[in-house]
């Protein structure tokens with residue numbers, strides 16, 4: 001999907017029953033993983049309507065949230081204002097954008113791109129980390145299709161631990177595995193009402 005198609009999706013969600021496309025909070029695994037880390041500069045790539053960036057800002061992180069959908073960023077800014085937090089919002093294409101600084105944390109949640117683009121993006125994101133910084137990636141695992149979990153059905157854009165570990169390299173990896181998520185208790189979107197979803201998590205260091 002291009003930025004225009006995402007704009008349409010976000011507008012339809014805003015005008016729909018749930019008023020938003022994704023949940024208001026990050027996945028519990030994201031919250032639990034980040035909680036012990038000392039807040040610093042964070043970048044949330046493909047931030048969507050901002051749930052991860054806003055949660056990080058509420059915990060004291062100095063956050064930039066980037067998405068190529070202008071509508072997503074408009075909604076993210078509204079949610080941040082309603083939550084009383086400040087986030088630097090950017091409309092940009094993550095695959096070509098260049099930061100002018102380093103980050104203590106780069107998060108990428110449920111961004112699904114063709115493998116070549118993903119490899120380039122995650123390799124660059126590792127380069128953007130400050131010493132001791134972390135890259136945290138969470139997305140739909142390829143096995144999620146067979147498991148019947150909510151999410152994209154095209155295996156070519158889904159993650160596997162093998163794929164993500166081959167991008168990050170063993171010297172950087174703290175955790176890389178398939179994890180099970182109870183979507184009723186821990187939904188990606190308001191449409192997630194039950195069942196199990198399989199995600200891949202990558203936690204890597206600079």
Ligand SMILES: C[S@@+](CC[C@H](N)C(=O)[O-])C[C@H]1O[C@@H](n2cnc3c(N)ncnc32)[C@H](O)[C@@H]1O
Pocket residue numbers: 003006022023045046047048049050051052066067068069072092093094095108109110111112
């Ligand atoms: C499934 S949503 C996830 C949003 C958010 N990370 C979350 O977990 O709530 C994927 C997001 O990636 C964004 N996106 C897709 N390709 C992108 C790109 N090349 N650059 C920036 N954003 C992109 C879309 O606009 C969309 O907001």
